[in-house]
Amino acid sequence: MQAFAALVDQLTYTRSRNGKLALIARYLQDTPDPDRGWALAALTDALDFPAVKSATIRRLMTERVDPVLYTLSREFVGDTAETASLLWPDPPVVQATGSEPDLPQAVAALHAMTRANVMTQLPQLLDVLDANGRYALLKLATGAMRVGVSARLAKLAFAQAFEVSVDAVEEFWHGQKPPYGPLFAWAEGGEPPRTDLLPLFRPFMLAHPLDDLQVDLKDFAAEWKWDGIRVQVVHVAGETRVYSRSGDDISASFPEIAATLDFPAVLDGELLVRGNDQGGADGGAASFNALQQRLGRKTVSKKMLAEAPAFVRLYDVLLLDGADLRELPWTRRRAQLEALLPRLDPDRFDLSQLIVANDFAALTAVREKARDDAIEGVMLKRRDSPYVTGRRSGLWYKWKRDPLLIDCVLMYAQRGSGKRSSFYSDYTFGCWNGDPDDGAEILPVGKAYSGFTDEELKMLDRHIRTHTIKRFGPIRETDKSLVLEIAFDSVHDSKRHKSGLAMRFPRVHRIRTDKPAHEADRIETLRAMVR
Amino acid sequence: MGSQPLPFDWIRPEPWGIHIPPCGVWIDPARPVDIALVTHGHADHARGGHERVFATSETLAIMGLRYGVGNEGVAVGLREPVELGGGVTATFFPAGHVLGSAQILLEHRGERVVITGDYKRRADPTCAAFEVVPCDIFITEATFGLPVFIHPPIACEIDKLLSALHGNPQRCVAVGAYALGKAQRVIAELRAAGHDAPIYLHGAMEKTCALYEEHGIALGDLRPATVAARDEMRGHIIVCPPAALNDRWSRRLPDPITAMASGWMQVRGRARQRNVELPLIISDHADWHELTTTIAEVNPQESWITHGREAALLRWCQLNQRRARALAMLGYEDEDD
Numbered sequence: 001m002q003a004f005a006a007l008v009d010q011l012t013y014t015r016s017r018n019g020k021l022a023l024i025a026r027y028l029q030d031t032p033d034p035d036r037g038w039a040l041a042a043l044t045d046a047l048d049f050p051a052v053k054s055a056t057i058r059r060l061m062t063e064r065v066d067p068v069l070y071t072l073s074r075e076f077v078g079d080t081a082e083t084a085s086l087l088w089p090d091p092p093v094v095q096a097t098g099s100e101p102d103l104p105q106a107v108a109a110l111h112a113m114t115r116a117n118v119m120t121q122l123p124q125l126l127d128v129l130d131a132n133g134r135y136a137l138l139k140l141a142t143g144a145m146r147v148g149v150s151a152r153l154a155k156l157a158f159a160q161a162f163e164v165s166v167d168a169v170e171e172f173w174h175g176q177k178p179p180y181g182p183l184f185a186w187a188e189g190g191e192p193p194r195t196d197l198l199p200l201f202r203p204f205m206l207a208h209p210l211d212d213l214q215v216d217l218k219d220f221a222a223e224w225k226w227d228g229i230r231v232q233v234v235h236v237a238g239e240t241r242v243y244s245r246s247g248d249d250i251s252a253s254f255p256e257i258a259a260t261l262d263f264p265a266v267l268d269g270e271l272l273v274r275g276n277d278q279g280g281a282d283g284g285a286a287s288f289n290a291l292q293q294r295l296g297r298k299t300v301s302k303k304m305l306a307e308a309p310a311f312v313r314l315y316d317v318l319l320l321d322g323a324d325l326r327e328l329p330w331t332r333r334r335a336q337l338e339a340l341l342p343r344l345d346p347d348r349f350d351l352s353q354l355i356v357a358n359d360f361a362a363l364t365a366v367r368e369k370a371r372d373d374a375i376e377g378v379m380l381k382r383r384d385s386p387y388v389t390g391r392r393s394g395l396w397y398k399w400k401r402d403p404l405l406i407d408c409v410l411m412y413a414q415r416g417s418g419k420r421s422s423f424y425s426d427y428t429f430g431c432w433n434g435d436p437d438d439g440a441e442i443l444p445v446g447k448a449y450s451g452f453t454d455e456e457l458k459m460l461d462r463h464i465r466t467h468t469i470k471r472f473g474p475i476r477e478t479d480k481s482l483v484l485e486i487a488f489d490s491v492h493d494s495k496r497h498k499s500g501l502a503m504r505f506p507r508v509h510r511i512r513t514d515k516p517a518h519e520a521d522r523i524e525t526l527r528a529m530v531r
Numbered sequence: 532m533g534s535q536p537l538p539f540d541w542i543r544p545e546p547w548g549i550h551i552p553p554c555g556v557w558i559d560p561a562r563p564v565d566i567a568l569v570t571h572g573h574a575d576h577a578r579g580g581h582e583r584v585f586a587t588s589e590t591l592a593i594m595g596l597r598y599g600v601g602n603e604g605v606a607v608g609l610r611e612p613v614e615l616g617g618g619v620t621a622t623f624f625p626a627g628h629v630l631g632s633a634q635i636l637l638e639h640r641g642e643r644v645v646i647t648g649d650y651k652r653r654a655d656p657t658c659a660a661f662e663v664v665p666c667d668i669f670i671t672e673a674t675f676g677l678p679v680f681i682h683p684p685i686a687c688e689i690d691k692l693l694s695a696l697h698g699n700p701q702r703c704v705a706v707g708a709y710a711l712g713k714a715q716r717v718i719a720e721l722r723a724a725g726h727d728a729p730i731y732l733h734g735a736m737e738k739t740c741a742l743y744e745e746h747g748i749a750l751g752d753l754r755p756a757t758v759a760a761r762d763e764m765r766g767h768i769i770v771c772p773p774a775a776l777n778d779r780w781s782r783r784l785p786d787p788i789t790a791m792a793s794g795w796m797q798v799r800g801r802a803r804q805r806n807v808e809l810p811l812i813i814s815d816h817a818d819w820h821e822l823t824t825t826i827a828e829v830n831p832q833e834s835w836i837t838h839g840r841e842a843a844l845l846r847w848c849q850l851n852q853r854r855a856r857a858l859a860m861l862g863y864e865d866e867d868d
């Protein structure tokens with residue numbers, strides 16, 4: 001446990017990406033199985049201990065420490081696991097008879113905990129660890145290590161440690177479970193793990209933003225960018241799974257998709273709900289909001305299946321009838337995709353149509369119309385591009401429509417967590433519900449956590465601290481004097497918010513210190529942008 | 532409790548200092564006054580512009596570096612009562628915070644009030660140790676007044692620093708430390724741990740280090756970092772103000788490991804905000820354990836809390852059936868400790 005705790009600690013304080021890579025690589029080289037596998041699982045957020053949640057830790061702490069002192073501490077520290085690791089009372093020496101567990105023992109103990117016994121079992125582990133060990137254990141138990149390491153970075157470190165290609169690591173990764181014995185065995189010169197026996201997730205090919213670039217449509221094909229969620233539908237050995245972009249299995253939420261693919265294939269597409277918001281009747285897709293109602297459900301009612309039927313608009317085919325097509329140029333994969341369409345249920349699958357445009361200028365004109373058609377934007381794919389993992393430059397581009405903008409008033413603020421734990425960085429903003437000179441009020445319309453620079457964050461934090469009029473626990477209400485120009489991708493009707501509207505991807509675009517609050521926009525302006 | 536009338540009418544906490552009306556004296560005032568008693572030389576407690584200043588000779592010397600204190604300074608010996616007029620007597624006792632730091636005991640009509648200024652209970656080779664002074668009202672700081680703050684023994688942190696240094700002979704370790712007190716304590720502790728190599732100083736540290744040496748605190752071989760060649764500093768410790776760590780100044784250093792000596796380093800988020808790679812939990816303030824045991828040992832009728840995380844210390848007093856109130860004091864800064 002100490003080596004893992006030390007790794008977590010060093011990663012916390014190492015700023016450079018190369019420094020982090022080197023630390024993880026050295027740990028993976030120097031640490032035996034299965035310890036290193038569990039550590040890798042922790043870094044890639046592949047562990048889940050349902051009995052141990054942040055609320056469990058809070059409950060444990062308030063049994064041992066005065067709740068007010070706990071809350072004040074938690075608010076200052078900004079992290080439950082860290083607060084608990086610091087506040088955990090050292091046990092009397094006579095009681096601490098247990099020896100410190102190693103990482104596999106700690107993982108086994110966490111796995112064995114149930115909601116019924118966690119309140120007695122977790123303390124036994126905490127009692128035999130020091131503050132750094134407690135921190136690493138609680139982070140491991142609750143997920144989100146917060147050491148500035150993405151799953152991708154951990155895989156890169158794995159590749160670096162054993163001098164194997166990261167694409168191969170990605171390919172084999174998804175068939176493996178912690179502590180990844182076969183993966184380490186392969187990386188150290190053994191046989192590669194089998195990938196053809198299970199419906200495995202294959203990492204997605206992603207696109208770069210086009211920004212100010214122009215491309216030649218002789219080399220690039222254009223298609224619409226649909227606003228749903230990117231999915232991969234995999235059928236192997238009689239089983240079909242639907243994977244989200246992060247590789248999560250979401251088959252249970254979309255049984256109508258999983259039920260209809262019945263030949264071996266790996267398909268890439270956009271999961272959408274039937275409707276006519278995006279691209280009108282021809283587009284045939286409802287807004288993202290409609291899809292959102294169906295996300296994250298473990299079971300789906302018949303009513304929901306009838307009211308919001310899902311389908312996949314296909315972009316690409318990776319594997320088909322046992323053949324791996326990923327090395328082929330996009331044009332040949334596209335031909336195979338078009339050819340296989342008759343084998344699919346037309347209610348559940350259709351083809352993402354290509355946009356016909358003679359040149360870039362014509363395409364620009366088509367894209368400018370995207371806002372009216374409520375389409376998210378345009379994709380550009382190099383005609384000779386193989387299907388490669390991740391975001392490679394020069395192959396695929398996304399060209400989103402320009403964001404919508406609206407001037408809102410800052411209403412409430414809350415502190416961030418981790419690196420932002422002392423800054424007010426989460427903002428709720430609102431618009432006028434009528435004429436401000438005629439007694440109108442500001443109603444909240446959304447929340448933003450991003451879009452500002454570090455300097456702007458400091459400025460906003462200062463503004464909030466000096467313009468607070470009320471506090472509700474960790475939330476500060478400001479005097480509603482600051483105008484924020486908010487950028488967002490689209491806005492939809494929503495029952496969740498008081499204003500009846502919900503924005504997609506709102507972020508702080510500019511701080512309008514030059515604009516008085518009464519000149520901020522009204523809700524009706526925002527409502528007019530609903531598509 | 533906080534809204535109850537004050538028990539003594541001769542002492543008044545104001546946002547800019549503690550006022551003693553019978554003698555017209557202020558303690559650590561944040562604005563110029565006729566007569567100021569100053570607990571210690573940090574800029575947030577010792578400001579310039581007063582007509583007369585009572586402080587320890589070390590504190591006057593420190594103030595002299597900044598403001599050129601002259602005739603207005605009256606040196607006060609430790610444990611020697613000074614008549615302030617109006618029947619008020621002041622006596623200075625060591626506070627263990629930095630060189631010259633003192634608590635001030637005020638007596639009037641048999642009633643006793645102690646103002647700690649900033650203090651700590653840990654041993655510090657650069658200043659006299661805190662003494663428990665019994666009193667009726669104990670006016671305490673609470674900079675680290677949260678139970679998460681338990682400062683580890685300084686030897687552990689000095690070990691951490693030295694092993695980072697020895698593990699990276701091609702680099703250097705840049706230690707961000709408050710220029711008055713923290714820097715000299717870290718250097719003195721390094722010397723005590725047997726580290727005899729030259730230590731390089733940022734220009735902001737040079738005068739205060741020289742002042743400490745004049746007061747008999749040996750700091751060993753100190754050299755200015757500003758004129759040193761880059762390669763000469765490889766494998767060495769550089770001490771600079773925290774703000775210089777992420778500043779252009781640090782670009783002159785050979786591949787520095789960024790360290791910071793501060794009580795705030797106990798919290799990961801704080802260390803990451805400051806881009807610190809090697810957090811050293813070294814504080815010149817009392818930690819939670821010291822704050823609470825000191826209140827228990829002094830055992831006053833009432834504790835007043837001047838600045839810091841007063842809500843938690845108030846709660847502790849409440850849980851332990853001790854009368855306490857928080858004073859809303861302005862301008863005491865503690866970000867760099």
